Amino acid sequence: MSVALIRPLVVRTVSVSDPGELVSCLPDAAPYAWIRHGEGLVGWGEAARATIPPGPDRFRRARDWVSSLFRDARIDDDVATPGSGPVAFGSFTFEADAPGSTLVVPRVVLARRGGRAWLTTIGADDHSPELRTPPTPPGRIRYGDGSLTAPEWQHAVARAVQQINDGRLDKVVLARDLTAVAENDIDVRVLLSRLSARYPECYTFSVDGLTGATPELLVRHRGNAIESLVLAGTTPRADEPAEDLARGAALYASPKDRYEHVCAVSSVREALAPLCSTLDVPDEPELLVLPNVQHLASRVSGRLSDGASVLDVVAAMHPTAAVGGTPTGTALDVIRELEGMDRGGYAGPVGWIDARGDGEWGIALRCAQISGNRARLFAGCGIMGDSDPVAELAEAHAKFRVMRSALES
Numbered sequence: 001m002s003v004a005l006i007r008p009l010v011v012r013t014v015s016v017s018d019p020g021e022l023v024s025c026l027p028d029a030a031p032y033a034w035i036r037h038g039e040g041l042v043g044w045g046e047a048a049r050a051t052i053p054p055g056p057d058r059f060r061r062a063r064d065w066v067s068s069l070f071r072d073a074r075i076d077d078d079v080a081t082p083g084s085g086p087v088a089f090g091s092f093t094f095e096a097d098a099p100g101s102t103l104v105v106p107r108v109v110l111a112r113r114g115g116r117a118w119l120t121t122i123g124a125d126d127h128s129p130e131l132r133t134p135p136t137p138p139g140r141i142r143y144g145d146g147s148l149t150a151p152e153w154q155h156a157v158a159r160a161v162q163q164i165n166d167g168r169l170d171k172v173v174l175a176r177d178l179t180a181v182a183e184n185d186i187d188v189r190v191l192l193s194r195l196s197a198r199y200p201e202c203y204t205f206s207v208d209g210l211t212g213a214t215p216e217l218l219v220r221h222r223g224n225a226i227e228s229l230v231l232a233g234t235t236p237r238a239d240e241p242a243e244d245l246a247r248g249a250a251l252y253a254s255p256k257d258r259y260e261h262v263c264a265v266s267s268v269r270e271a272l273a274p275l276c277s278t279l280d281v282p283d284e285p286e287l288l289v290l291p292n293v294q295h296l297a298s299r300v301s302g303r304l305s306d307g308a309s310v311l312d313v314v315a316a317m318h319p320t321a322a323v324g325g326t327p328t329g330t331a332l333d334v335i336r337e338l339e340g341m342d343r344g345g346y347a348g349p350v351g352w353i354d355a356r357g358d359g360e361w362g363i364a365l366r367c368a369q370i371s372g373n374r375a376r377l378f379a380g381c382g383i384m385g386d387s388d389p390v391a392e393l394a395e396a397h398a399k400f401r402v403m404r405s406a407l408e409s
Helices: 058-072 150-165 188-198 241-253 255-275 310-317 328-338 389-408
Strands: 002-005 010-015 032-036 039-044 048-052 074-077 087-091 101-105 108-113 116-122 141-145 171-182 203-207 210-214 217-222 225-236 276-280 286-289 293-304 349-354 359-363 367-371 374-383
Touching (some): 039 087, 058 087, 058 310, 150 389, 171 328, 171 389, 203 349, 203 359, 217 310
Antiparallel strands (some): 048 101, 087 101, 087 349, 141 171, 286 293
């Protein structure tokens, strides 16, 4: 495992006055972020980094590394709440065998939650972002096809539908990618500010250039309590209120979407049940209405029976049926056969963990991988036996709109 760090970590967390918009406090170099409704954590600098080797034990390796690092740290924490003290931001690839999973401990973390704000610094240096430069918009954007053109992707959807109807599997999630080239280098702070303002209900994130606003909370871990928000079943929003309500009602009544949602909830239940002493899974979904789409959503909660860290829970849950399919192994095989691309961090776990093992991790959806003036955008759709390739392409376009609007204006 590749590791770079300052060790042992000397960590100081103090309460601070309300910093205002968290993104506005970030310098321009490699920002880290996890924000919802204006609250969360942002970070900059690098006190420690681990590149996690691919393989089935990558989450255990990550947990062991961060546990050892934080156990040896000298921590002075006046706040003592989830997200105070040292924090590691992380991103894991969708595929266990793909390289690119990373944990990073920023030198500075600024946080705000529940009327409190705090600042964590590592080392003795002054970490105030005095060299912060104004954010620079990306300028004109040129888009291009990713791994598959739109017709090629529709053909892949049709092939998946055929395999489902032939009885090979129940559901598979197929993703598309688009490329974007900007006039200027893409300032991640611009994207974070636009995403957090336009999608406050989502979790706006940034880890090593993987940036987005995901609606899907894989797990929130606080003490022994855990929560998860399961999303499966989607319809685009409509401009007219009456049509928008009708689309939501049709989504809620759709046998295809309801069954897709049942598959996703069942996979979460099966993953969490062995870890939990109690588990509450709702009998019926609710509608989660976002600016671009509506989802069927189920809020799952429980209590861990053995004090596992948040990364243990992530390991048990990934990949859920909401981003892979049912049954999982067969769905992953079909994804490899039909998608024609490496997802990288798309649909993988992204989030943070602190020294207590608490943290919040989402599924990296509605996102792009940013590098210089280039971005690779991702969107995926749950394919069932009665899926229509044309409708699935329209759904993917609706999901791309999140990152396209963040890049464009």
